[in-house]
């Protein structure tokens with residue numbers, strides 16, 4: 368017996384859309400954005416704590432971008448944040464836990 372499918376508006380349903388090659392619906396996009404929020408917030412907080420390192424990493428990442436638009440900056444910042452997190456795994460885990468707890472509180476309000 369298989370478990371019933373999770374409805375739209377969940378991370379599971381979001382993955383299912385992608386698996387089937389569909390564009391995720393609005394409810395599923397909202398769910399994945401919420402699920403990813405703590406990670407983004409934790410990355411930003413870590414970046415502020417290690418600003419000089421973050422800027423250096425971002426400059427490196429920007430150099431590999433084909434053009435210098437706003438999207439390139441956002442992508443480069445995202446990758447720099449991921450690299451910064453791997454340089455400070457313990458600190459990042461702590462921030463992530465804090466932001467997950469905070470989001471859980473916001474959602475239940």
Ligand SMILES: [Zn+2]
Nearest residue numbers: 375376392395
């Ligand atoms: Zn959906």
